[in-house]
Amino acid sequence: MAPSVPSLLPPPWTAATMARTWRHATAEGRTFDVCVVGAGITGAGVAREAALRGLSTLVLERRDVAFGTSSRSSRLVHGGVRYLEQGDLGLVYEALAERTILLRTAPGLVSPDRFLFAVHRGDRRPLWQLRLGLALYDVLSGFAGKSERLPAEDTRRREPLLSSPDLAGAVVYDDARTDDARLCLSVLQDARRHGAWVQTRREVHRLSRTREAWCIETDDGIVRARCVVVATGPFTDQRLLGPAGRGLVQRSKGVHLVFRHRDVPVRGPVVLEVPRRKRIVFVVPWANRTYVGTTDTPYEGDPDAVGVTRDDVAELLAVVRPRLPNARLVPEAIVGAYAGLRPLVRAGDTGDVADVSRTHRIVEPQPGCLAIVGGKLTTHRRMAEDVLVRVARHLGIPFRRGVSARRPLVPDASHLGPVSPFEAADLPARHGALAPLLAARARSDPALARPVVPDLPVLEVEIEHALAYEGCVHLDDLVRRRLPLALLDTRACLEAAPRLARRLVASAGRPPGDADAEVERLAEAITREVGAAIPGTRPTESGPISAP
Incomplete structure (x- = not known):
């Protein structure tokens, strides 16, 4: 029997529902089995693993779901080709195994693709060496894909934008893509389906231990849990963990630029080597x-203040433009941009942060208090299992791996009908197997089938769904992390912001005047992150970015 629509939907999730559950969470005598601090992909994964095993689970996040690294990545689910050169075969093998699991359990949301790794004369690796490396990649994946070497002429036929006379050829190989923020949200939604409580805009200030449990202190209440897992990514420090958190994380900044496809019309994902560096850059439709990215530079500043600088723009354009000379890769063509921080495990002075391993590390400064740093988007499930092994040991309960590897991440709504005619709106890429549910709703109401912004593949039905079921508190939650409006076209998003803000505050029963404050809040956040990269998104411009 096909599941009903209510059973497909996650529990309603709004500011009002969070306020109600918070009163229950802080009630005297209530103790959770696990409290997860942080709602990025790692924290979401830990919450899901705990909830799937019947543990009472609370997630506390000081900002929003996927606020940091988990919405600012290269949007790939991959083994990590460049880690082969570092000799980190274990990480590549693990990541490729997790890629296989995600392709099976999150179809649509994680989708396979053929990547073209172009080689130019003067690159560090000749074509034959890259071919051998990607043959090893095939082996480590269990031959889930088959790489193929292409001479220069065949490479140009496959990807005409690679028109540099220095092109030597390419290797085509298999990997996968995703919407990182939506993947994180989907993991957290499955945790909620299994009973986890999620509270955003709840900052944890202090952890203290009593004989019975850990006390987690926030601005407006104290909750208790038998175990605490700190999964705060680049924000990890000694404030919650004491001396164990000092110097635990090495932050690396990654920047991406977004162009209209007509300006950079690649047919599929292209990989380019950065000259004289052990780095690669992706150019992905x-x-x-x-979008084009990423950089990999050390960052020692305030993680809340990370943003795209003119130097970041110049660095990326200097790498890509000589390889794609017929693309319109100029600062004036940038329509979106974003900057994120990788929370790498600090391992002394490695020189180049690109050489720092992407493996993860778990520390336990006190019994029942764990922290996890490092890792990759792709390996979040395996990382979460490693944490739960220790949680189970502390709680004195048995633990079995693989529970989440066999369970669909998103309920299958295919019995509700096809996604058509909304394939071009990218519904499957954002909602996975749940896309037919939104498509059916859009077919029933023509107003919901309209695009939110002309030229952008986001539908009004997605706004309705996000406001009711996806925990949007502020406008930037909606347009930055539930839907990629601010990333796809920052200026167009700002133009639509007043209308969307009115819908947000009306859905929450807030005063109409709050809409203006939401628009201002969004504008400030965008200016802080990308104001230096996208002319017209900040109140005063200090002149155009000079092309390198």
Whole structure:
């Protein structure tokens, strides 16, 4: 029997529902089995693993779901080709195994693709060496994919934008793509389906231990849990963990630029080597846009203040433009951008942060208090299992791996009908197997089938769904992490912001005047992150970015 629509939907999730559950969470005598601090992909994974095993689970996040690294990545589910050169075969093998699991359990949300790794004369690795490396990649994946070497002429036929006379050829190989923020949200939604409580905008200030439990202190209440897992990514420090948190994380900044696809019309994902560096850059089509990234530079500043600088723009354009000379890769063509911080495990002075391993590390400064740092988006499930092994040991309960590897991440709604005619709106890429549910709703109401912004593949039905079921508190939650409006076209998003803000505050029963404050809040956040990269998104411009 096909599941009903109510059983497919996650529990309603709004500011009002969070306020109600918070009163229950702080009630005297209530103790959770696990409290997870942080709602990025790692914290979401830990919450899901705990909830799937019947543990009472609370997630506390000081900002929003996927606020940091988990919404600012290269949007790939991959083994990590460049880690082969570092000799980190164990990480590549583990990541490729997790890629296989995600392709099976999150179809649509995680989708396979053929990547073209171009080689140019003067690159560090000749074509034959890259071919051998990607043959090893095939082996480590269990031959889930088959790489193929292409001479220069065949490479140009496959990807005409690679028109540099220095092109030597390419290797085509298999990997996968995702919407990182939506993947994180989907993991957390499955945790909620299994009873986890999630509270955003709840900052944890202090952890203290009593004989019976840990006390987690926030601005407006104290909750208790038998175990605490700190999964705060680049924000990890000694404030919650004491001396164990000092110097635990090495932050590396990664920047991406977004262009209209007509300006950078790649046919599929392209990989380019950064000259004289052990780094690569991806050029990936995304709906009717193309994004380019990433950088990999040390960052020692305030993680809340990370943003795209003019130097970041110049660095990326200097790498990509000579390889794609016919693309319109100029600062004036940038329509979106974002900057994130990788929370790498600090391992002394490695020189180049690109050489720092992407493995993860778990520390336990006191019994029942764990922290996890490092890792990759792709390996979040395995990382979460490693944490739960220790949680189970502390709680004195048995633990069995693989529970989440066999369970669909998103309920299958295919019995509700096809996604058509909304394939071009990218519904499957954002909602996975639940896309037919939103498509059926859009077919029933023509107003919900309209695009939110002309030229962007986001539908009004997604706004309705996000406001009711996806925990949007502020406007930037909606347009930055539930839906990629601010990433796909920052200026167009700002133009639509007043209308969307009115819908947000009306859905929450807030005063109409709050809409203006939400628009201002969004504008400030965008200015802080990308104001230096996208002319017209900040109140005063200090002149155009000079092209390198």
